[in-house]
Amino acid sequence: MKAMILEAVGMPLRPVDRPDPVPGKGQLMLKAEACAVCRTDLHVCDGDLPNPKLPLVPGHEIVGIVEAVGEGIAASRLGQRVGVPWLGHTCGCCSFCRGGEENLCDEPQFTGYTRDGGFATHVVADADYAFVLDSAADPVALAPLLCAGLIGWRSLKKAGDGKKIGLYGFGAAAHIIAQICRWQGRDVYAFSRSGDEAAQRFALGLGAVWAGGSDERPPVMLDAAIIFAPVGELVPAALKAVRKGGRVVCGGIHMSDLPAMPYALIWGERSVVSVANLTRKDAEEFFPVALQAGVHTHTKTYRLADANAALDDLRAGRLSGAAVLIP
Ligand SMILES: [Zn+2]
Numbered sequence: 001m002k003a004m005i006l007e008a009v010g011m012p013l014r015p016v017d018r019p020d021p022v023p024g025k026g027q028l029m030l031k032a033e034a035c036a037v038c039r040t041d042l043h044v045c046d047g048d049l050p051n052p053k054l055p056l057v058p059g060h061e062i063v064g065i066v067e068a069v070g071e072g073i074a075a076s077r078l079g080q081r082v083g084v085p086w087l088g089h090t091c092g093c094c095s096f097c098r099g100g101e102e103n104l105c106d107e108p109q110f111t112g113y114t115r116d117g118g119f120a121t122h123v124v125a126d127a128d129y130a131f132v133l134d135s136a137a138d139p140v141a142l143a144p145l146l147c148a149g150l151i152g153w154r155s156l157k158k159a160g161d162g163k164k165i166g167l168y169g170f171g172a173a174a175h176i177i178a179q180i181c182r183w184q185g186r187d188v189y190a191f192s193r194s195g196d197e198a199a200q201r202f203a204l205g206l207g208a209v210w211a212g213g214s215d216e217r218p219p220v221m222l223d224a225a226i227i228f229a230p231v232g233e234l235v236p237a238a239l240k241a242v243r244k245g246g247r248v249v250c251g252g253i254h255m256s257d258l259p260a261m262p263y264a265l266i267w268g269e270r271s272v273v274s275v276a277n278l279t280r281k282d283a284e285e286f287f288p289v290a291l292q293a294g295v296h297t298h299t300k301t302y303r304l305a306d307a308n309a310a311l312d313d314l315r316a317g318r319l320s321g322a323a324v325l326i327p
């Protein structure tokens, strides 16, 4: 197999050849068709998240075809198209797993962080966390659904049922969730870096009713806001934009420090909540919704060997939509 590996945080990824991985008990081995690049990959590679497995194959938005099965997995899964997300394993026995909150598991493993991921031609994954995907769909279009879509969906559920939804940071997740909001009959207010007219045009093209800079106030008070950009200063900005009882959801795994702010910003039963990982139930709900809503992902493809260029483009904000590696 070929893979791009991280040997030390802060270093560029390096191409390597390795023996193909062998699936263990309860696992699958897949031949990767596509792997999208997530902002969390940047946080892993840059050392913002503690203690990654090293050396590491990053990547956790993997679409592939099952090529081998481990002990306990039916041979009927061979040839199936599956998607592998960030949450790659849960213990199944901690209080969170037993209580329906496996996203908060005490002993989790994360794809492309604490175990090898999809910046590679072949990947091993737990069969329980390899979701069956449409075999007729374009694997490149599916890949961003595995994290941007799933985490975006969980964030949207946390945001509640309000009609007016603000999205801060109009990247891969927001561009998917904006389409779902529109399909649900909600109004999207899109916030991006001040002066980023390309992002604002992109948001309006996807059906946002308003697009502006994150330092601007929307024309109406919002029912909820979701922050996808890893910028702590956006929390007080979003609190100012939501109505009484409104909610601000932080959808990212890493965010810069939140600034001190007056209590008045959360007065009126406004709340701030984070979203951690995903559950299998989120996936069961989300993939049919994405299909029904006709979600169209905007992607830019890169060869596996160009993974560093994809990470750089994401870091520099040069993408509309999602970067996808093709192994
Ligand atoms: Zn657990």
Ligand SMILES: [Zn+2]
Pocket (backbone or CB within 6 Å): 038, 039, 040, 041, 060, 086, 147, 148
């Ligand atoms: Zn991700």
